[in-house]
Amino acid sequence: MTKIYQQIVVAFLALTVYVKDVTSAGCLSEVDDIDYPKSIRSDLYRGEQAFTVSMLDAINKATPNENIFFSPYSTYHALLLAYFGARNETEAELIKALNLNWPKNKNHVRQAYIAEKKSRKMRSDNSPIDFASADRIFFSKEATLHECMRDIFSEELQVMDFRSNPEQCRMEINSWIANVTRNEIPEVLNAGDIATDTNLVLGNAAYFKGQWEAKFDAKDTTKEVFYTSSNKQTFVDMMHINGTYALSVDERLRAHVLEMPYLSDKKGGISMVIILPPFEPNSLDEVLKRLTPDTLNMALKEGMAREIEISLPKFEFEQNIELLPILNKMGINQLFGPNADLSGFSVDKQLSLGDAKHVAKIKVDEEGSTAAAATVLFSFRSARPIEPTKFECNHPFLFLIYDHKTQAILFTGIYRDPMTQK
Incomplete structure (x- = not known):
C-alpha cells in the first residue's frame, strides 16, 4: 500500500488513492439560488472546533504520556476536499465527523470554504502574522473529472501524469509543499510513495509564524x-x-x-x-x-x-502521528476502505483512499511561535x-x-x- 503523508509547518495531509473502474454520476452544483447567511464562515469553524476536540481526545488516548502537537485546521481542510467529492454513505460519514449538520446543502459548505479562502488572502496583506494555508487536488490525467469540479476547484486542481512519471510527480508535490511552508518542509513524499497506479492526492499545507505582542526578555x-x-x-x-x-x-x-x-x-x-x-x-x-x-x-x-x-x-518538539487509526476512532472508516464513494469527483472512476500520516512540530521562544513540520x-x-x-x-x-x-x-x-x- 502506498504510504500517505501529512506534514505541516504545521500540517500537511496527503491521501494517495487507488482507482477502480466503476461508472458513477453526480457533481457538486456550481450555483444555486439560496441566500446564504453571512455567518457561514463561523458555522464552518464551529464544526472545526468540535472536530478539534474529538481529534485531540483520540490522539491523547493513543499517546497518553507524550507531548502532543497537530493542526486540526489542516486535517479538517484536507478532509473537506474529500467531502466535496463524497457521496452516499461516505458523505454521511464525513458529515458526522466534520460536524457539517448546519448547512442547507453541500454548496452551502462550499460557499463557506470560498469565503474563508478570500478572507485569508485579504488578511495576509501587510500583516505581521505569517499564516499561509493551501489546498490541492492532484488528479491523474487519465481520470475523467466532472466538468463542474474543474470549474469550482480551478485554483486547487492540478493534473498530474502519475502513470508515466510518478517520480517527477512526487518531486512536484514536494516542491509545492516546500513553497507553501517557506521551505520548512523540503521533502514529504519519499521515493516510491507515488506509483504508476496513483490517481489522486488530496493535500493541505500550512505555515504559521507569529511574534508575541509583548516579547519575553x-x-x-x-x-x-x-x-x-x-x-x-x-x-x-x-x-x-x-x-x-x-x-x-x-x-x-x-x-x-x-x-x-x-x-x-x-x-x-x-x-x-x-x-x-x-x-x-x-x-x-x-x-x-x-x-x-x-x-x-x-x-x-x-x-x-x-x-x-x-x-x-521555551519548547520545541515534533510529533509523528499515524493518522488513519485516529480518524478511524473518530468515525471515518469507509473513506479509507474499498467501498468508499468519491464519485462526485469523477464520471468514470471509483476512488478509494489508502492511508494518512501527520507530522508536526512547533517552536516557542522569547520572540514568538513558529509552527512547522517536515503538517x-x-x-x-x-x-x-x-x-x-x-x-x-x-x-x-x-x-x-x-x-x-x-x-x-x-x-x-x-x-x-x-x-x-x-
Missing part, C-alpha cells in the same frame, strides 16, 4: 523545575514576563485560561490560548473531558484583563478560587493557536514532558 529566562508528575521533575528554560493579559478562572473547565496575543495590525487577531489545570493527578485528563466548543468559547468570553506574571517554558499550581475548591497574580506553566498544560476572527483552532497541543522534546 531573554535575560529573564532562567533554569527552573518543570513538574511532569509528582515524582518526576526536569529543569527547563523558563521565560518570564509581567503584563496585562486576558485570564479566566474557569469553573466549567476547572482550569485557568490565559490568552497571549500575537502581534497584529487588525482586531480579531491570533492568540496562543493556554489552559492550565491544577497540579493534581489526572487533572489534565479531567480538563479534556470538559473541553467542548461551548466551554472553550465561554472561557474566552469571560477572560478579564489583569496584571499578571507569566512563567512559560502545549492552582488548586480548585468548591468556592471560586482567589484571582492569581502569577500564571506558572511549570506542570502539564494544553495550548491552542486560536484565530479569533474565524474562531478556528489552527493548531493545538499538550506539553507534558520536556525530556521528550526533539
